[in-house]
Amino acid sequence: MAEHLTEQIVFNKPKIELHVHLDGAIRVETILDVAERRGITLPACTVKEMTHICVVHQPATLTEFLGKFAEYMHIIAGDREAIKRIAYEFVEDKAKEGVIYVEVRYSPHFLANTDVEPIPWNQKEGDLSPDEVVRLVNQGLAEGEKASPRRNSRD
Numbered sequence: 143m144a145e146h147l148t149e150q151i152v153f154n155k156p157k158i159e160l161h162v163h164l165d166g167a168i169r170v171e172t173i174l175d176v177a178e179r180r181g182i183t184l185p186a187c188t189v190k191e192m193t194h195i196c197v198v199h200q201p202a203t204l205t206e207f208l209g210k211f212a213e214y215m216h217i218i219a220g221d222r223e224a225i226k227r228i229a230y231e232f233v234e235d236k237a238k239e240g241v242i243y244v245e246v247r248y249s250p251h252f253l254a255n256t257d258v259e260p261i262p263w264n265q266k267e268g269d270l271s272p273d274e275v276v277r278l279v280n281q282g283l284a285e286g287e288k289a290s291p292r293r294n295s296r297d
């Protein structure tokens with residue numbers, strides 16, 4: 143109980159995060175949802191199973207860690223709606239966690255399917271360039287910010 147209370151106090155504080163990877167903070171529900179919409183088969187069909195596949199369970203090398211991106215990046219990459227959505231939901235999630243300032247990073251090239259060499263995640267060439275990915279992410283972040291309740295540092 144005391145432990146739970148301490149945890150609650152810590153997590154109720156306003157926070158800042160200076161280095162968060164957008165493509166490492168995607169909701170698993172969204173991955174499943176977008177895969178279904180796009181007709182892409184995943185190795186799992188529940189949030190629990192897909193989470194198990196995406197999570198690093200043992201201390202691992204950076205290469206093993208980054209290898210997890212291959213489990214789901216092909217679902218989001220090349221899809222305008224999905225890219226905007228993950229940026230929007232990122233802000234929504236951070237706001238819920240009490241984060242009042244966050245620096246988010248990502249590689250536009252990893253989400254594009256044209257003007258990039260090689261085209262990542264075995265995608266077919268499409269018409270989504272890294273420049274447009276940046277615009278979509280910025281739109282999603284801005285809309286998420288508008289929709290999320292503001293907190294000030296005294297909350």
Ligand SMILES: [Zn+2]
Pocket residue numbers: 161163
């Ligand atoms: Zn990093």
